[in-house]
Amino acid sequence: MxxxxxxxxxxxxxxxxxxxxxxxxxxxxxxxxxxxxxxxxxxxxxxxxxxxxxxxxxxxxxxxxxxxxxxxxxxxxxxxxxxxxxxxxxERDERGVIAVPRSEFPDDFEIEESMMLELLGEDDEAYPAWVAEIGESTISLDTNHPxxxxxxxxxxxxxxxxxxx
Missing domain, CATH: 3.10.50.40 (Chitinase A; domain 3)
Structure with a gap:
């Protein structure tokens, strides 16, 4: 056929x-x-x-x-x-938003909202974090993916x- x-x-x-x-x-x-x-x-x-x-x-x-x-x-x-x-x-995990004292950053470090930073974990591996909010005494970092x-x-x-x- x-x-x-x-x-x-x-x-x-x-x-x-x-x-x-x-x-x-x-x-x-x-x-x-x-x-x-x-x-x-x-x-x-x-x-x-x-x-x-x-x-x-x-x-x-x-x-x-x-x-x-x-x-x-x-x-x-x-x-x-x-x-x-x-x-x-x-899903967003609000536990991924952490407040870091401003004193943890160098005095001459220019930080802006939405800026991406790399954090070193206890395992010395780098993790991305975004500046969510800049307060007088703390800076909120968001480790969730954008x-x-x-x-x-x-x-x-x-x-x-x-x-x-």
Missing amino acids: VKRFKKGQLSMSQVKTGDRVKFQFVAKLKDGTIFDSSDECHDDDCDCGGGPLEFTVGDDEVFPALEKAILGMQVGEQKTVTLSPSDAYG LAGEELTYELTLVEISQAH
């Missing part, structure tokens, strides 16, 4: 675990604010220059829920994926599937 297909009906390669993939993307918060994009860099201090999101499916390079959502996609296909906080950076507690929406367009090296 011969099966006939019209032009465009043949199945194209689909994303599977182990594939190396490239996506054009726009990442937004629930209110529509764009926080990342492959089109351009949205951070003045960033030198990434934009460009497609590239990763190997199954290598834990992106959120597992995002990997699961792209399985089966074909080149040129578009998909919108919304991740809950638990599928992305987790996107913790946020629902994230990714608008994806698959541009390439290749074999992982």
Whole structure:
């Protein structure tokens, strides 16, 4: 038996675990604010220059829920994926906001709200913290990821599937 297909009906390669993939993307918060994009860099201090999101499916390079959502996609296909906080950076944990006495900082240290600092833990590992509030006697540092507690929406367009090296 011969099966006939019209032009465009043949199945194209689909994303599977182990594939190396490239996506054009726009990442937004629930209110529509764009926080990342492959089109351009949205951070003045960033030198990434934009460009497609590239990763190997199954290598834990992106959120597992995002990997699961792209399985089966074909080149040129578009998909919108919304991740809950638990599928992305987790819920905010107010225990992650700590008050540090101003005396712990050097006198000549110029500190600003939203500034990122690196804290050294007891294990000598560096942890990021953001300056949440500057008070007269204390400075509040937030060790939560800035996107913790946020629902994230990714608008994806698959541009390439290749074999992982």
